[in-house]
Amino acid sequence: MNKKSKYLFITFISLSVILFLEVIYLQIFNTMNDSDLVQKNMFVKTVGLPDLAISTETSYIRHRSLSDIFSIYSVDGSLREYSKSSYANTSLINE
Amino acid sequence: MEVYENTLNLAMQIQVLSMNKYLIEYAINSILRQKSKNIFIFIVFTLLIFLLTSIFFITNSIKYELNSTVNSLPQIIVQNYKGGRHYDIEISKVDKILSISGVQESVARVWGYYYFENADVHFTLVGIDMFENQYKKSLTHLTQISSFDESSMYLGRGVKKLMYKNYYKNYFNFIKPNGTVKKIDIAGVFNSDIELESNDMIVMSKENLREIFALKENMATDIVVKVSNPNEIDTIALKIKEIIPTARVITNEDIKVSYEHLFNYKSGIFLALFIISLFTFFIIIYDKASGLSSEEKHEVGILKAIGWRVEDILQEKFYESFIISFFSYLLGVIFAFAFVYLFEAPLIRDIFIGYSNLKPSFSLSFIMDFQTLFLVFLLSVPIYIASIIIPSWRVATLDADEVIR
Numbered sequence: 001m002n003k004k005s006k007y008l009f010i011t012f013i014s015l016s017v018i019l020f021l022e023v024i025y026l027q028i029f030n031t032m033n034d035s036d037l038v039q040k041n042m043f044v045k046t047v048g049l050p051d052l053a054i055s056t057e058t059s060y061i062r063h064r065s066l067s068d069i070f071s072i073y074s075v076d077g078s079l080r081e082y083s084k085s086s087y088a089n090t091s092l093i094n095e
Numbered sequence: 096m097e098v099y100e101n102t103l104n105l106a107m108q109i110q111v112l113s114m115n116k117y118l119i120e121y122a123i124n125s126i127l128r129q130k131s132k133n134i135f136i137f138i139v140f141t142l143l144i145f146l147l148t149s150i151f152f153i154t155n156s157i158k159y160e161l162n163s164t165v166n167s168l169p170q171i172i173v174q175n176y177k178g179g180r181h182y183d184i185e186i187s188k189v190d191k192i193l194s195i196s197g198v199q200e201s202v203a204r205v206w207g208y209y210y211f212e213n214a215d216v217h218f219t220l221v222g223i224d225m226f227e228n229q230y231k232k233s234l235t236h237l238t239q240i241s242s243f244d245e246s247s248m249y250l251g252r253g254v255k256k257l258m259y260k261n262y263y264k265n266y267f268n269f270i271k272p273n274g275t276v277k278k279i280d281i282a283g284v285f286n287s288d289i290e291l292e293s294n295d296m297i298v299m300s301k302e303n304l305r306e307i308f309a310l311k312e313n314m315a316t317d318i319v320v321k322v323s324n325p326n327e328i329d330t331i332a333l334k335i336k337e338i339i340p341t342a343r344v345i346t347n348e349d350i351k352v353s354y355e356h357l358f359n360y361k362s363g364i365f366l367a368l369f370i371i372s373l374f375t376f377f378i379i380i381y382d383k384a385s386g387l388s389s390e391e392k393h394e395v396g397i398l399k400a401i402g403w404r405v406e407d408i409l410q411e412k413f414y415e416s417f418i419i420s421f422f423s424y425l426l427g428v429i430f431a432f433a434f435v436y437l438f439e440a441p442l443i444r445d446i447f448i449g450y451s452n453l454k455p456s457f458s459l460s461f462i463m464d465f466q467t468l469f470l471v472f473l474l475s476v477p478i479y480i481a482s483i484i485i486p487s488w489r490v491a492t493l494d495a496d497e498v499i500r
Contacts, residue, residue: 008418018429022429026436031461040160040163043285046234048172048204049219053291054291054447054448056451062219065345066345
């Protein structure tokens with residue numbers, strides 16, 4: 001095995017180890033644990049409303065599962081795709 | 096005899112391995128000979144994989160987040176419609192729904208949105224029966240406060256931050272439809288663990304909320320229904336529809352379907368990103384498949400002339416493309432994990448969280464999704480290897496004499 005092959009092998013091993021350690025780290029510190037799950041479910045049960053608070057600009061985006069094809073017009077009929085989040089939270093009108 | 100065959104097989108494998116070693120070395124040298132071109136391909140390839148996996152990781156985590164709480168939602172939600180728009184529902188409908196056999200519980204809810212003009216944001220206001228022990232228990236647990244105040248309100252972290260910015264530190268003045276003000280004290284803030292769900296929420300007593308929205312005593316926003324046997328949900332939803340023909344009845348299953356649609360490929364932005372990334376990738380493939388450069392052809396010809404077999408050339412090309420694509424894949428995935436889960440996906444995050452001032456922290460739960468990793472691997476590595484090997488095979492099958500000339 002020459003020098004270049006050795007370097008290649010070492011790089012491959014290092015990348016694999018980094019990936020492995022990263023996954024282990026995320027598994028330990030970033031996974032939803034049981035207490036988080038209990039809290040989230042407790043909250044959702046208390047308020048009884050669906051969807052996440054990641055797009056809150058209008059009601060039909062915030063609680064999209066509860067909005068219907070006409071909700072969009074209660075804001076403004078001409079404002080169909082006016083925010084970038086509406087691409088992610090596609091309206092029921094597109095389905 | 097069997098032992099002899101095994102030993103022979105092993106010897107052959109060792110021979111193949113030793114052969115591979117030299118081919119690998121040749122492949123590395125070949126990559127280094129065209130350093131700038133290969134580095135460029137490596138960078139583009141890594142970025143492509145990084146982008147694809149990042150988007151997949153974010154959507155998967157959001158879906159997981161939504162699906163982990165979907166079963167805690169009401170089984171049936173009944174909304175009233177008037178003139179094609181959502182309208183308040185009469186509380187008397189609760190008794191009508193309760194008369195349907197199989198309905199265990201039917202509760203009128205009060206909730207809605209409050210527009211806070213100073214910050215240009217919509218808060219979600221939810222009214223609950225403060226006297227019910229169950230709510231007291233969950234609210235004190237979720238806000239980690241010891242004393243419970245029925246006349247006050249409980250806020251999401253985003254709401255609290257905005258109110259604080261606007262000098263509302265201990266209370267908030269809600270402007271009622273008649274122009275007067277309703278002052279409500281802040282009792283607590285929801286834990287940061289539930290920020291994705293609670294960031295824009297304000298929870299208070301139904302009485303206070305009725306006053307803020309000027310909602311009549313006999314009216315409610317919607318009605319939630321609990322059914323004893325989950326298999327009967329659809330039948331009961333139909334019966335409710337018969338009793339209240341103008342109602343929109345949303346079952347838990349509808350919400351699950353809605354969640355499924357929420358971040359699927361129909362969503363324009365992902366489609367656009369996919370098209371861009373796939374297009375870039377096809378350009379690379381096209382460039383590769385449309386033929387090797389004369390220099391590369393010359394190289395293959397010389398190799399054949401000095402005695403390399405077609406298999407050897409293909410094997411060497413395989414190593415060469417595999418080293419580039421697999422290293423790009425590994426690096427792309429490592430970057431994507433760190434980008435999404437450690438750095439909370441800067442820039443890409445903006446696609447998901449909208450433009451409102453009420454932005455939650457984008458700390459998503461980590462999901463080890465082998466399916467996504469495998470999908471991205473299949474979309475990238477084998478295609479790239481094929482794009483290198485096919486043109487090489489075309490050249491390698493020609494006569495050495497013809498290729499060199």
